[in-house]
Amino acid sequence: MDWDKLRIFHAVADAGSLTHAGDVLHLSQSAVSRQVRALEESLNTTLFRRHARGLILTEQGELLFEATNAMIKRLDAASARIRDSEEEAFGDLKVTTTTGFGSLWLAPRLTKLYEKYPNLKIDLMLEERVLDLPMREADVAIRMKEPSQADLIRKRLMSVRMRLYASSEYLKQNGVPVEMSDMSNHRLICQNTTSAQVGAGLNLVQELLTHDIRSMLAVNNYFGVLQGVINHLGIGVLPDYIIEDFPQAVRVLPDVQSIEVPVFLAYPEEMRHSKRISVFRDFVEEEIFAHRKQLKMLASTSAMQ
Incomplete structure (x- = not known):
């Protein structure tokens, strides 16, 4: 299936108009119309119905639009990952950790991270199940044991009792x-x-x-x-x-x-140069340092009382 035709179809479906899609794609209305017609012929189906409000997707058009929408999202995510290796931190970051640590310690501190990097989109997955980082179920993990999976960069953060x-x-x-x-x-x-x-x-x-x-x-x-x-x-x-x-x-x-229970941060070797990973790792390490300092102060205060 011709990607150019799919791209034009997606723009028309999203805009609901040949004219508006042409403006977005910098193509004439007739050129957009020809490409859509050619795609319909190749699929032997009708993708749009004309309506007073513009173009309406048929049932077959809806199915194709769902597919192209998923493709566009995956391409955007891939593009973001590629740019993210060299530019400022932004885009999706999937973080997995335990329910207790994530809800009681990590989540309340994320305000500081978002203040520095407001364009991050963190998906915080709190569960006891160990997700497969090499298979990209998550980008980075904080676990209460050293990860055993291969091809991971791992760092011990702290100990818990x-x-x-x-x-x-x-x-x-x-x-x-x-x-x-x-x-x-x-x-x-x-x-x-x-x-x-x-x-x-x-x-x-x-x-x-x-x-x-x-x-x-x-x-x-x-x-x-x-x-x-x-x-x-x-x-x-x-x-x-x-x-x-x-x-x-x-x-x-x-x-x-x-x-003692060791706490480790881990992420795939292939994401070693990811800006999103590095800013999250640095943020967690800074918060761990501040956390240890505060615990020492609390312990000192308690001993004096």
């Missing part, structure tokens, strides 16, 4: 646990043991459940656990990166925590 938190109001009403056995007197809020989560968090929850927990709220993500904690429902198992942005969550049983 799962700890116990509660609101001050909850602790005033229900008392502060002093040792693990005291958890039997409190409501535990945690991720469901059957939901996808990092092994360190699961192990901590399983250990807590050995202490005769009588009341419990199980959620399938850390955002839900946090909501339970800040609404005074009980003591929650949460990643330590929440403490900076949610000071109403007070740490309890400071000797109880999971092993």
Whole structure:
């Protein structure tokens, strides 16, 4: 099928007029009409009906327009990726990370990135499933384990531990646990043991459940656990990166925590020179640095009190 004819058909369908399409394509109305007629003959079908308001697509025309529309979008995306390697950061960037990290830490900080690069279009995909970066299911990933896929550039960003938190109001009403056995007197809020989560968090929850927990709220993500904690429902198992942005969550049983969980940023080797990837990577690293600095200040303040 002749691409020039498809391009002209698409312009006519989009404009709803031979004249307007000709203006966009810098062609005469007669030249546009000839190309559309030739395309209809090659397909042995009618693509447009004439109407008082202009040209209306037939059912066959609608099918072809859907196809050309998808082609145009793919070509625009490819063009953006090519230009993006050398020019300013703009266009689509598919980022995948876990629901907890994406909703509680990353998303609230994206304002700073958009202030610098307002033409970015970020598709933030929050799920526990590990997407295939080499197959372009996503452009960049932030995961709670080192990616095992080949042909990836990977960088360790930070470490996370799962700890116990509660609101001050909850602790005033229900008392502060002093040792693990005291958890039997409190409501535990945690991720469901059957939901996808990092092994360190699961192990901590399983250990807590050995202490005769009588009341419990199980959620399938850390955002839900946090909501339970800040609404005074009980003591929650949460990643330590929440403490900076949610000071109403007070740490309890400071000797109880999971092993370290490494956090990695990864992207395909072929996107090494992508401007979109580099500005996102730099932004995350800058925020991680600021996050660590703030945590040290909080720890210092806490030690002085």
